[in-house]
Amino acid sequence: MKKILVLFLSALPFLVYTQCTTSDATDCDCLGGSGDCDLLPDMTASYDLLAEEDETVEEEGILYLSIGTPNIGHGPLRVLPTDYYVCGGDTIYDVSGIDACPDGSEPHQIIKQRIYHKNGTEMTYWEQNAGTMTYHPSHGHFHTDNWGEYTLRKKVDGIDDPTEWTVIGYGTKMGFCLMDLANCASGSSYGYCRDNDGNVLTNDGPNYGLGGGNYDCDINNQGISCGYLDIYDYYLDGMSIEIPAGVCNGDYYIVAEIDPNDNYLEEHDDNNVIAVPYTLTEQPEDIDFFPVTVAGGEYLCAGETIELSVSPVGTSYLWSNGATTNSISITEPGTYYCDITRDCGPGHSDTVTIISVPVEEPVITTEDIEVCYGTSAILNATGAEISWYDSETGGLLIGAGETFTTSELTENTTYFVANTETAIFAEGYAEPHDFTGTNEYSEVSYNGYLMFDVFADMTLKSVRVYTDESGLRKILLHNATGSLIQSAEVDTPVGESVAELNFNIPAGENYKLTTDIETNNESLGYDGPRLKRVNGESGGGEIDFPYNVGGLASITASSADERYYYFFDWQYEASETCTSHRLPVEVAVKVCDAIGDIHDLTYFEIFPNPNNGNFIVNLNVETSSDIKITISNSVGQEIYNNNLNSVYGELSLPVNAVNNAKGIYNLQLVINGELYNKQIIIQ
Numbered sequence: 270m271k272k273i274l275v276l277f278l279s280a281l282p283f284l285v286y287t288q289c290t291t292s293d294a295t296d297c298d299c300l301g302g303s304g305d306c307d308l309l310p311d312m313t314a315s316y317d318l319l320a321e322e323d324e325t326v327e328e329e330g331i332l333y334l335s336i337g338t339p340n341i342g343h344g345p346l347r348v349l350p351t352d353y354y355v356c357g358g359d360t361i362y363d364v365s366g367i368d369a370c371p372d373g374s375e376p377h378q379i380i381k382q383r384i385y386h387k388n389g390t391e392m393t394y395w396e397q398n399a400g401t402m403t404y405h406p407s408h409g410h411f412h413t414d415n416w417g418e419y420t421l422r423k424k425v426d427g428i429d430d431p432t433e434w435t436v437i438g439y440g441t442k443m444g445f446c447l448m449d450l451a452n453c454a455s456g457s458s459y460g461y462c463r464d465n466d467g468n469v470l471t472n473d474g475p476n477y478g479l480g481g482g483n484y485d486c487d488i489n490n491q492g493i494s495c496g497y498l499d500i501y502d503y504y505l506d507g508m509s510i511e512i513p514a515g516v517c518n519g520d521y522y523i524v525a526e527i528d529p530n531d532n533y534l535e536e537h538d539d540n541n542v543i544a545v546p547y548t549l550t551e552q553p554e555d556i557d558f559f560p561v562t563v564a565g566g567e568y569l570c571a572g573e574t575i576e577l578s579v580s581p582v583g584t585s586y587l588w589s590n591g592a593t594t595n596s597i598s599i600t601e602p603g604t605y606y607c608d609i610t611r612d613c614g615p616g617h618s619d620t621v622t623i624i625s626v627p628v629e630e631p632v633i634t635t636e637d638i639e640v641c642y643g644t645s646a647i648l649n650a651t652g653a654e655i656s657w658y659d660s661e662t663g664g665l666l667i668g669a670g671e672t673f674t675t676s677e678l679t680e681n682t683t684y685f686v687a688n689t690e691t692a693i694f695a696e697g698y699a700e701p702h703d704f705t706g707t708n709e710y711s712e713v714s715y716n717g718y719l720m721f722d723v724f725a726d727m728t729l730k731s732v733r734v735y736t737d738e739s740g741l742r743k744i745l746l747h748n749a750t751g752s753l754i755q756s757a758e759v760d761t762p763v764g765e766s767v768a769e770l771n772f773n774i775p776a777g778e779n780y781k782l783t784t785d786i787e788t789n790n791e792s793l794g795y796d797g798p799r800l801k802r803v804n805g806e807s808g809g810g811e812i813d814f815p816y817n818v819g820g821l822a823s824i825t826a827s828s829a830d831e832r833y834y835y836f837f838d839w840q841y842e843a844s845e846t847c848t849s850h851r852l853p854v855e856v857a858v859k860v861c862d863a864i865g866d867i868h869d870l871t872y873f874e875i876f877p878n879p880n881n882g883n884f885i886v887n888l889n890v891e892t893s894s895d896i897k898i899t900i901s902n903s904v905g906q907e908i909y910n911n912n913l914n915s916v917y918g919e920l921s922l923p924v925n926a927v928n929n930a931k932g933i934y935n936l937q938l939v940i941n942g943e944l945y946n947k948q949i950i951i952q
Contacts, residue, residue, distance in 0.1 A: 289476050291345070291385055294392035297476050300343050300536055308344030308385045308476065311536040314417070314525040314543045315339055315498065317460035325523070326503055327551045332438070332510045336417055338527055339453060339462040339498035341470060342536045345480030347383040347492040348399060348413060348447060354378050355401055369752055377401035377414060382533055385479075400532035402488075412446050413491070418529040421510050421547070422522050431524045431544035437581055440510040446486040449497040453477075461498055465540055472496060513580035515556040517613035518549045554613040561607065561621045566725060568626050568694055570847030575599045579618050583609040599623055624694070628847045631655055631688040639857045640678060645946045646856045647901075647937060648673045652688030652849075661685050661851050672905025674935040677948065678858045685851035695727075695843040699818040702838045704735050704801045706810025712797040717834035718747075718783035720826045725843060727821040729772040732782075733838035735801035739763050740792040742800070743785035744836075746772050756785070761800075768836075774822075782836055783828075798835065805831030819843070872919075875936065879950035882927030888920040890940070897939040900926060900949065908934070926951065 315337030356370030453462035480494030
């Protein structure tokens with residue numbers, strides 16, 4: 270819950286009646302003294318509250334803190350929900366609201382900031398997008414996202430901006446439920462509201478009370494009135510900074526930044542940061558070993574960068590490659606470690622080995638390509654997975670597959686081709702490999718599950734199961750929020766069998782592997798899957814959580830004590846996909862006075878074009894020639910071919926391709942070994 274100050278709001282009426290409300294601008298003051306202005310909020314963080322000794326609590330590895338956010342501006346901070354939701358990179362419109370995104374993640378509801386405008390005595394408003402809000406189950410209401418960011422930092426001499434000092438520990442970008450929890454006039458809040466010169470504000474702040482002083486945590490009534498503040502205390506979820514193991518005790522700063530993403534329009538943005546000195550006293554100083562964090566995995570593709578870092582606990586750092594910061598960028602394979610100098614003693618890191626993933630460059634099978642002005646070219650290359658681009662780096666992916674047909678060209682053009690390969694770097698089978706104990710197929714009334722964490726993206730290829738009743742089972746994978754993310758239907762025979770899953774699982778915590786109750790009932794007639802489970806001591810089975818899954822994951826627990834449910838001998842695999850450097854393929858374009866400049870042709874026409882799949886190829890061949898005509902689709906598959914030997918003169922060749930899908934196709938004409946291309950559109 271929030272501070273008890275909320276109980277006294279109704280007993281604090283405005284001290285002077287004023288015609289400055291959200292519907293009457295008569296007595297409202299503008300910043301600068303004009304009579305026509307936007308009445309903007311001005312949000313700050315309360316230095317006095319954060320500096321109170323009993324509002325900051327230190328424990329080993331964590332620092333709990335209280336944050337107050339007074340509005341000292343001329344207008345209220347008012348936020349309202351919309352019917353738009355952000356799910357990943359998508360925006361979804363739904364007037365009835367959504368509880369979960371399609372992938373099971375939490376939806377973020379887009380909100381608007383309402384800005385009041387004074388024009389003489391008239392009050393109007395306009396609105397702007399102001400980020401998002403998210404429902405917080407532990408609090409039971411909506412929080413505006415990323416309202417505050419809190420860090421523990423070491424001051425850097427010569428740098429005045431606290432957000433540029435060395436970060437020692439991070440808190441989350443905390444979301445707040447914006448509300449009028451307290452007001453600047455309350456004695457218990459004295460000093461929590463100060464103007465930009467450090468003077469204490471009570472009810473003498475600009476347009477005190479504008480907004481009404483009654484904003485609360487309701488989704489449709491969130492905001493902070495003029496001269497009011499919201500407070501989140503140290504004992505609430507998320508109000509903490511994690512302190513890395515090995516940090517020395519001593520003097521630091523707690524830095525609080527309000528609205529770090531600048532979602533809200535305010536009178537001033539340069540007063541949203543405060544830095545309060547704090548002395549750590551409860552941290553153990555005998556820790557001298559620090560793991561290296563690897564961002565991006567330990568397998569390096571050509572041209573890729575991997576970030577290595579150790580905790581920012583030292584006064585200096587020396588890596589095995591000579592780097593001297595706590596975080597470094599790696600572009601070469603090798604072995605890396607770091608020695609750390611600290612005020613409370615030296616430290617050293619573990620050693621990590623970065624491995625280069627080999628990938629073959631593509632083999633270009635068409636070279637020295639020359640086409641007439643206004644015609645297309647066919648490019649060919651071989652490899653595991655071929656991709657075509659319009660530039661050497663970045664740019665657009667313009668084609669895939671070993672054959673690529675260009676657009677009609679009017680100038681010399683260079684294309685780029687790359688090959689992609691996947692290297693498996695971890696695979697095997699995880700314990701427990703087999704069923705143990707005496708429990709025999711008793712699972713009919715209960716549907717259990719296993720819980721596991723994934724440390725690196727992996728594939729769960731299969732599991733082993735045991736049953737005495739054949740039938741269909743559906744194996745389900747849920748994420749930490751309980752949302753279904755993958756499933757596999759498995760026709761399970763009597764006895765021992767392998768269930769093929771091929772679940773691609775990203776790194777994450779608290780996954781659940783179980784079966785589908787509805788499928789169990791339809792197939793077997795009861796909730797449980799009728800699969801063997803291991804009972805612990807009572808059933809003679811051996812259970813020893815956690816189980817290591819090749820260093821990629823850990824099976825941590827099940828839905829019931831002393832039981833292991835259903836899925837044995839996990840077959841796992843992890844791989845790294847890398848793309849080669851892009852190789853150039855040049856196409857020369859020439860102006861042809863006659864088609865015969867390249868081929869023994871004087872005329873080449875497709876009629877009609879576009880067509881329905883029936884068309885005529887009209888040619889005029891000057892000399893006796895062997896001709897091959899082929900038609901290919903966009904991925905290079907041949908759908909038509911015709912060979913003509915020793916022909917010359919005017920030719921009209923009917924083509925029937927009506928059984929093919931609508932789209933763009935390439936017709937290739939080969940005369941005496943030379944190429945000519947035209948595009949065909951089948952409608």
